[in-house]
Amino acid sequence: MNGQGVTALLLSCCAAAAAANPFQALIEQRADAVVTVRYVYKVQMSFMGQSMDNEDAAEVYGVVVEPHGLVICSNMQLGGSIAMYSRMSGEMDTLVTPVGTKVILPGDTKEYTAQLIARDENRDIAWVQVDDAGGKEFPYVDFAASVEVALGDFVYAVGRMGKHFDRAPLVGEARIGGLCERPRRLYASADSLAGFVGLPVYTADNRVVGLVVAQMPHGADATPDEMELGSVLGMGATTILPAAEVLSALALAKDMVAGATE
Amino acid sequence: MKTKEMSYCARGDRYAAVSIATVLFLCAAPAGRAADQAPLQAELKRVIEAARDAVFPAVVNIDVVASHFWGGKENKIRSVGSGVIIDPSGLVVTNYHVTKQGKRFRCTLADRREVSAELAGEDPLTDVALLRLDAGGAPYPAARLGDSSTMTAGDFVMAMGSPLALSRSITLGIVSNTERTFTQFGGTETEEMQLDEGERTGLFTLWIQHDAMIMPGNSGGPLVNLNGEVIGINELGGFGAGFAIPSNLVRDVAAQLDEHGTVTRSTAGISIKPLQRTGMTAGVLINSVVENGPAARAGLQPGDRIVALDGEPVTVMFPEEVPRFLKRIADYPLGATLALKYLRGETQHETTLTTERFTPDKGDEGYFRQWGLTAEEITPLIAQTNLLDSTAGVLISGVRTGSPASEAKPPLREKDVITRVEGKEVEHLGTLRALFDEIMTREPTPKWVVIEFRRGGERMISALAPRPDDPMQPPRELPTAWAGIETQPVYPDLAKELGHPDETGFRVTRIYPRTTAAECGLQVGDLIVGLNGSELRARNPQDAGLFRQRIRQLSIGSEGVFRYLRAGEIGEATMVFERSRITAAEAARARDRDFEVEVREITFFDRADKEWDDAKQGVIVQFVESAGWAGLAGMQAGDLLLRIGDRAVSNVREFKIVMEQLRDERPERVVFLVERGVQTRLLYAEPEWTGSGG
Numbered sequence: 006m007n008g009q010g011v012t013a014l015l016l017s018c019c020a021a022a023a024a025a026n027p028f029q030a031l032i033e034q035r036a037d038a039v040v041t042v043r044y045v046y047k048v049q050m051s052f053m054g055q056s057m058d059n060e061d062a063a064e065v066y067g068v069v070v071e072p073h074g075l076v077i078c079s080n081m082q083l084g085g086s087i088a089m090y091s092r093m094s095g096e097m098d099t100l101v102t103p104v105g106t107k108v109i110l111p112g113d114t115k116e117y118t119a120q121l122i123a124r125d126e127n128r129d130i131a132w133v134q135v136d137d138a139g140g141k142e143f144p145y146v147d148f149a150a151s152v153e154v155a156l157g158d159f160v161y162a163v164g165r166m167g168k169h170f171d172r173a174p175l176v177g178e179a180r181i182g183g184l185c186e187r188p189r190r191l192y193a194s195a196d197s198l199a200g201f202v203g204l205p206v207y208t209a210d211n212r213v214v215g216l217v218v219a220q221m222p223h224g225a226d227a228t229p230d231e232m233e234l235g236s237v238l239g240m241g242a243t244t245i246l247p248a249a250e251v252l253s254a255l256a257l258a259k260d261m262v263a264g265a266t267e
Numbered sequence: 268m269k270t271k272e273m274s275y276c277a278r279g280d281r282y283a284a285v286s287i288a289t290v291l292f293l294c295a296a297p298a299g300r301a302a303d304q305a306p307l308q309a310e311l312k313r314v315i316e317a318a319r320d321a322v323f324p325a326v327v328n329i330d331v332v333a334s335h336f337w338g339g340k341e342n343k344i345r346s347v348g349s350g351v352i353i354d355p356s357g358l359v360v361t362n363y364h365v366t367k368q369g370k371r372f373r374c375t376l377a378d379r380r381e382v383s384a385e386l387a388g389e390d391p392l393t394d395v396a397l398l399r400l401d402a403g404g405a406p407y408p409a410a411r412l413g414d415s416s417t418m419t420a421g422d423f424v425m426a427m428g429s430p431l432a433l434s435r436s437i438t439l440g441i442v443s444n445t446e447r448t449f450t451q452f453g454g455t456e457t458e459e460m461q462l463d464e465g466e467r468t469g470l471f472t473l474w475i476q477h478d479a480m481i482m483p484g485n486s487g488g489p490l491v492n493l494n495g496e497v498i499g500i501n502e503l504g505g506f507g508a509g510f511a512i513p514s515n516l517v518r519d520v521a522a523q524l525d526e527h528g529t530v531t532r533s534t535a536g537i538s539i540k541p542l543q544r545t546g547m548t549a550g551v552l553i554n555s556v557v558e559n560g561p562a563a564r565a566g567l568q569p570g571d572r573i574v575a576l577d578g579e580p581v582t583v584m585f586p587e588e589v590p591r592f593l594k595r596i597a598d599y600p601l602g603a604t605l606a607l608k609y610l611r612g613e614t615q616h617e618t619t620l621t622t623e624r625f626t627p628d629k630g631d632e633g634y635f636r637q638w639g640l641t642a643e644e645i646t647p648l649i650a651q652t653n654l655l656d657s658t659a660g661v662l663i664s665g666v667r668t669g670s671p672a673s674e675a676k677p678p679l680r681e682k683d684v685i686t687r688v689e690g691k692e693v694e695h696l697g698t699l700r701a702l703f704d705e706i707m708t709r710e711p712t713p714k715w716v717v718i719e720f721r722r723g724g725e726r727m728i729s730a731l732a733p734r735p736d737d738p739m740q741p742p743r744e745l746p747t748a749w750a751g752i753e754t755q756p757v758y759p760d761l762a763k764e765l766g767h768p769d770e771t772g773f774r775v776t777r778i779y780p781r782t783t784a785a786e787c788g789l790q791v792g793d794l795i796v797g798l799n800g801s802e803l804r805a806r807n808p809q810d811a812g813l814f815r816q817r818i819r820q821l822s823i824g825s826e827g828v829f830r831y832l833r834a835g836e837i838g839e840a841t842m843v844f845e846r847s848r849i850t851a852a853e854a855a856r857a858r859d860r861d862f863e864v865e866v867r868e869i870t871f872f873d874r875a876d877k878e879w880d881d882a883k884q885g886v887i888v889q890f891v892e893s894a895g896w897a898g899l900a901g902m903q904a905g906d907l908l909l910r911i912g913d914r915a916v917s918n919v920r921e922f923k924i925v926m927e928q929l930r931d932e933r934p935e936r937v938v939f940l941v942e943r944g945v946q947t948r949l950l951y952a953e954p955e956w957t958g959s960g961g
Contacts, residue, residue, distance in 0.1 A: 059668075060667065061668050061669055062669035100851075100852055102741050104734075105734055123742055124743070124744050124745065125744065188812065189820065257745050261745065
């Protein structure tokens with residue numbers, strides 16, 4: 006057997022191994038792009054001319070999508086869901102504003118100051134830009150190199166466990182159980198990837214499929230029973246926004262931030 | 268029974284005084300004896316009215332704006348209490364719990380004049396405070412402080428003040444007890460009363476208990492006898508009983524507050540227990556001894572019984588005698604040497620004790636906004652309670668959630684004692700304030716501030732990243748394609764009633780002016796049934812959002828052809844989809860910290876909803892702190908701010924400019940012109956300029 010044949014045999018063995026157990030490869034190749042977004046947010050409520058405000062702090066996981074530190078995460082998890090707060094606060098006018106955002110890389114103690122630069126409540130995406138990466142290039146996920154999947158296909162999400170567990174990488178597995186066209190094009194899975202909202206999903210061979218998102222109807226679009234959170238989540242299905250939609254939203258966000266369409 | 272009354276935060280309308288004396292005379296009396304009693308009743312009425320008239324003109328309603336610290340933040344509170352003028356120069360006696368942490372005092376006199384006042388001094392231990400009215404209005408009507416020791420149970424008294432913020436009110440009752448003290452239920456030990464946690468009061472007070480009705484708002488108001496003299500200052504009340512601080516005690520405290528701004532007292536460093544139910548019959552039983560205090564240094568121990576003080580036998584048998592004994596010690600000059608005889612068991616001993624200053628239980632407190640914490644002075648009592656070995660440093664009294672202090676490495680916590688900042692010693696609150704001000708005015712603001720602190724028995728160090736005060740602009744929502752119309756779904760049931768059972772869709776309910784929708788030919792009432800060749804049907808409630816969803820899927824600037832039904836005829840309208848408009852949540856905003864108000868730009872939807880044309884300029888009040896200067900002036904969220912003084916405000920940028928100018932000018936009064944509903948209103952603010960800025 007010549008060298009090329011040995012190489013081909015090795016490669017096919019690796020591919021077979023990865024296909025049989027993609028978890029290890031996914032963690033090795035994707036986990037570094039999963040970062041912590043820590044933020045303080047202010048909730049202002051006004052009712053009949055009287056106001057009150059409060060602050061709170063929280064953190065979510067997001068994924069770096071460009072090497073200079075552009076991160077996407079779930080808009081709803083980032084406290085940006087006005088619909089959510091409006092539901093909770095009833096007749097009150099409610100405004101949620103992040104007042105301090107930081108990005109923390111895995112295994113890195115440094116906290117990068119960042120700004121929440123755009124939101125998309127419809128697609129459930131928020132964009133956080135690191136202020137000054139100091140020339141550092143962040144590991145990132147390129148949504149342009151994506152693939153479409155079909156009913157029955159397995160997909161995998163890469164996230165992290167909580168702080169208490171040193172944010173160890175975690176892979177979740179799901180199967181595409183449905184395809185939606187309304188309110189937008191979405192993959193759906195009956196397997197819960199609830200812990201991976203705001204994070205990408207991949208195929209077994211490590212190609213990007215889309216982003217796990219939460220989908221809440223607009224207040225004006227929803228019927229009274231849809232305003233109840235339980236009915237929105239339906240049977241507990243996970244919804245995945247196809248990568249092409251993520252890219253489309255990213256382009257709009259960058260245009261908006263650059264002021265190109267002002 | 269322990270009752271406690273707190274001053275009441277209210278903005279009630281003010282009502283004229285009611286002569287409650289007349290109530291007495293409405294009581295039924297046997298018809299046959301009415302003629303006999305008439306002269307007596309008339310005389311009583313005359314006496315009551317004379318007493319009322321002697322004091323009532325001197326009663327004031329006190330409006331207080333105070334800073335309270337909790338949750339690691341400074342919160343402004345507005346409250347109302349009562350007081351009485353005791354000197355024509357304008358000295359007003361009230362309760363300390365009315366004035367506590369007050370930043371601004373406004374007194375309304377009996378003739379409805381409003382006069383500013385300053386704090387002359389406060390005494391938490393007796394809950395007495397003294398204000399000084401603006402000298403420009405002197406001479407003021409003043410009441411006379413009477414001799415409270417002449418009062419006996421059964422004497423008529425009147426309570427005057429502002430119950431529930433209803434100013435200039437009087438109630439009538441009788442004295443129930445002239446030496447009320449509070450013990451734990453069923454016990455003999457006097458209950459230690461506290462205004463706030465850790466702040467004792469009432470140590471030297473034997474209250475005059477009465478049944479003239481008092482309610483929140485009466486705090487600090489006078490209790491008046493039939494001679495027209497103030498014989499007490501109302502402090503506590505509830506369940507039909509009121510409790511007033513005797514005027515003899517008030518007189519002494521007020522004199523010291525007027526002269527020195529504070530009350531100087533001695534302490535022996537002991538607490539005592541009445542002998543009742545102990546089986547002992549003589550002496551003053553020592554309950555506890557303050558570590559390293561005067562009594563401890565004199566060799567006294569808990570259980571010792573002082574039998575003579577400076578050669579005079581002393582005994583505290585009953586709870587009512589405790590405050591008298593403590594006051595006797597407190598009245599000694601500082602550093603006085605007391606000759607004591609005491610029993611330990613059956614053996615008599617002698618010692619001398621040198622008194623020390625009775626230090627306040629609580630000191631000043633401050634808010635350090637950019638660090639997100641509040642801190643207070645460490646008094647000897649605080650040091651003792653928290654097991655601190657000295658009063659050096661400042662105690663963190665609160666940490667704001669999500670603040671730099673809570674995010675410090677490691678996070679700072681309540682009860683931590685800050686000892687150094689950037690290596691410089693923090694001796695007391697003033698030192699910390701000076702260090703804080705210096706650090707936060709540096710250019711640029713340091714990224715990290717190193718803070719050394721004590722936590723329990725540990726000496727720790729933390730790095731805190733101060734957060735600049737830059738107001739955050741809200742992030743923008745991603746723009747989407749937008750049609751300048753509003754619609755409602757028309758389901759089959761409604762479609763049938765409208766006469767077109769086969770045609771469901773989306774009925775145009777509104778067309779926004781100055782949009783492409785206004786020019787495309789659609790009208791309110793049209794039923795949109797298709798878009799770009801595809802049907803738009805509202806079959807059931809799940810389709811409610813279909814119209815918007817379909818639009819959002821299109822591109823900004825693309826054309827859409829709507830198919831609609833109007834008066835039974837199908838038509839088409841072509842519309843260019845615009846970029847979605849900015850909502851209130853995304854509008855640019857500015858916050859002014861002096862006036863504690865946040866404003867934002869007027870949005871397209873504001874103009875559409877309120878039918879404002881482009882000529883309407885201003886900024887919309889998004890948030891206003893109720894006890895901030897703008898809130899106190901009456902500004903409300905939702906107001907449209909048109910003008911500040913003589914300067915028009917068209918947008919957020921101009922608002923910031925004008926507020927900056929005001930900070931430079933520091934006028935005594937600022938007038939805001941706002942539009943609220945269909946009316947404009949002039950709002951007058953009287954700020955106290957602190958320079959904290961926007």
